[in-house]
Amino acid sequence: xxxxxxxxxxxxxxxxxxxxxxxxxxxxxxxxxxxxxxxxxxxxxxxxxxxxxxxxxxxxxxxxxxxxxxxxxxxxxxxxxxxxxxxxxxxxxxxxxxxxxxxxxxxxxxxxxxxxxxxxxxxxxxxxxxxxxxxxxxxxxxxxxxxxxxxxxxxxxxxxxxxxxxxxxxxxxxxxxxxxxxxxxxxxxxxxxxxxxxxxxxxxxxxxxxxxxxxxxxxxxxxxxxxxxxxxxxxxxxxxxxxxxxxxxxxxxxxxxxxxxxxxxxxxxxxxxxxxxxxxxxxxxxxxxxxxxxxxxxxxxxxxxxx
Amino acid sequence: xxxxxxxxxxxxxxxxxxxxxxxxxxxxxxxxxxxxxxxxxxxxxxxxxxxxxxxxxxxxxxxxxxxxxxxxxxxxxxxxxxxxxxxxxxxxxxxxxxxxxxxxxxxxxxxxxxxxxxxxxxxxxxxxxxxxxxxxxxxxxxxxxxxxxxxxxxxxxxxxxxxxxxxxxxxxxxxxxxxxxxxxxxxxxxxxxxxxxxxxxxxxxxxxxxxxxxxxxxxxxxxxxxxxxxxxxxxxxxxxxxxxxxxxxxxxxxxxxxxxxxxxxxxxxxxxxxxxxxxxxxxxxxxxxxxxxxxxxxxxxxxxxxxxxxxxxxxxxxxxxxx
Numbered sequence: 001x002x003x004x005x006x007x008x009x010x011x012x013x014x015x016x017x018x019x020x021x022x023x024x025x026x027x028x029x030x031x032x033x034x035x036x037x038x039x040x041x042x043x044x045x046x047x048x049x050x051x052x053x054x055x056x057x058x059x060x061x062x063x064x065x066x067x068x069x070x071x072x073x074x075x076x077x078x079x080x081x082x083x084x085x086x087x088x089x090x091x092x093x094x095x096x097x098x099x100x101x102x103x104x105x106x107x108x109x110x111x112x113x114x115x116x117x118x119x120x121x122x123x124x125x126x127x128x129x130x131x132x133x134x135x136x137x138x139x140x141x142x143x144x145x146x147x148x149x150x151x152x153x154x155x156x157x158x159x160x161x162x163x164x165x166x167x168x169x170x171x172x173x174x175x176x177x178x179x180x181x182x183x184x185x186x187x188x189x190x191x192x193x194x195x196x197x198x199x200x201x202x203x204x205x206x207x208x209x210x211x212x213x214x215x216x217x218x219x220x221x222x223x224x225x226x227x228x229x230x231x232x233x234x235x236x237x238x239x240x241x242x243x244x245x246x247x248x249x250x251x252x253x254x255x256x257x258x259x260x261x262x263x264x265x266x267x268x269x270x271x272x273x274x275x276x277x278x279x280x281x282x283x284x285x286x287x288x289x290x291x292x293x294x295x296x297x298x299x300x301x302x303x304x305x306x307x
Numbered sequence: 308x309x310x311x312x313x314x315x316x317x318x319x320x321x322x323x324x325x326x327x328x329x330x331x332x333x334x335x336x337x338x339x340x341x342x343x344x345x346x347x348x349x350x351x352x353x354x355x356x357x358x359x360x361x362x363x364x365x366x367x368x369x370x371x372x373x374x375x376x377x378x379x380x381x382x383x384x385x386x387x388x389x390x391x392x393x394x395x396x397x398x399x400x401x402x403x404x405x406x407x408x409x410x411x412x413x414x415x416x417x418x419x420x421x422x423x424x425x426x427x428x429x430x431x432x433x434x435x436x437x438x439x440x441x442x443x444x445x446x447x448x449x450x451x452x453x454x455x456x457x458x459x460x461x462x463x464x465x466x467x468x469x470x471x472x473x474x475x476x477x478x479x480x481x482x483x484x485x486x487x488x489x490x491x492x493x494x495x496x497x498x499x500x501x502x503x504x505x506x507x508x509x510x511x512x513x514x515x516x517x518x519x520x521x522x523x524x525x526x527x528x529x530x531x532x533x534x535x536x537x538x539x540x541x542x543x544x545x546x547x548x549x550x551x552x553x554x555x556x557x558x559x560x561x562x563x564x565x566x567x568x569x570x571x572x573x574x575x576x577x578x579x580x581x582x583x584x585x586x587x588x589x590x591x592x593x594x595x596x597x598x599x600x601x602x603x604x605x606x607x608x609x610x611x612x613x614x615x616x617x618x619x620x621x622x623x624x625x626x627x628x629x630x
Binding site: 217 | 352357358369435436457461499549553555612
């Protein structure tokens, strides 16, 4: 091979390798665009909203005057709605996952359920709002209440909980089940006492991610007709007299954090935008800390369990 | 050192003697009740699983039954061809094209951001990035999809729009461009994580074969790995499209809610989703035509999403590769 030919080949290799370098640069740039946008968003919220963050902001009702408005009814509403969501979505979601992983036979019904869950995960959230409007609000007569909102969000996060739980259950080795059967445990005893215990961290991760999603959801709750201006709290779940606990609050009208923020954002007065930013910052902190917790749990899980 | 010895304690009977051991029929009864409990639990779990089918049925039933009442008053042909959308005016027009144009334009802007950036990020993370970068970048990208959409809406309206107006002074305060751009950023993690998973599932031997032939990393990524993962990448794109079409709050906040038949992203426009929000914010009596309109709009949205999903399913089948 002549010297010139070798030179030519070297140039060819160098040219192709240059594409590698260019692509790495483009890749890092794209990654940076995505991640920097997130930081720009968080910092913008923090700067705009910081001046409004004080104790009063959490203990005041919304008001016509931006300077006195707070998020009391919003965060109380969000907490109560999340309570209903968790109570509805977790048992049903975990139950469905256990059925599909441990009990289901391979037949067309199981296939239908599985395809159905995949498809539900892709349904736009506002469609769940329409379902809830037609079903919970009017057909069942729950009205525009905390119960309707909580159930709506529960339906919304059901596929998330089911998929996460199934994954967690699948990762429990069959030796655990066989050992339980070998000492005479029934299917449910095996599932409940062993399989579910071992998959608990995975289930928890799924539930947390689902709840983080639910906290930020706005569209379905607006669709069922939640009010945007609430200057009172629902009845307390605890009462002075027997039976000390009351469920009147589930039928109370309410507002939630994202709706409060939407309301403030859509006002033309910039003073309200500061409120919106402060509410957004709280919302961001809530969802991000829940997501971070889930990521941490998953990371711990991957490190600590060695079957 | 003590020598181990057997004491009386070691041969005592069990603390809890097993009950009913002396009587066969008692044992059978116990077994039956245990069996009954098992069956009961299995049925209960099945109901939980079947519940999801009920949800789908509920969605389809509600959308179709309310839309049916709507289409009794508004002919389907008018719904599809009218170029005005004024359902709440006295002179009511129901041309879904108007809302459809808003949905399609804003989704197109979002996808023009999300698909290229998401794909490049996926290829970079799967084929080029060192382990440590991937470990840090993936959770950070996941955070991006955890941000509530109303927060993105605020960001689009009060951060991105002013910046865009700096460059294009004639841009209105509400526009689909900034909403679409932010929506695109929101969708990046969906596109990138699903396509990355698909590319990482491509067996190492295919890459090794490519390297052995003297291909560079970039050539391997683009000519070998990406085509092999095409079915998964398609799934990622379809997921991105469904997200964009169904996205609500960013558009309700930042794109304005005036119905506007336009293909220009620099204009404000209502989408199917933001129209539903707008109606829900007002006070419409149950059973009125205005109330039914949002179900007809929802049905259109469902059909649109379904169409993309069917398309995706078909494409995935076409590109599926077996190793």
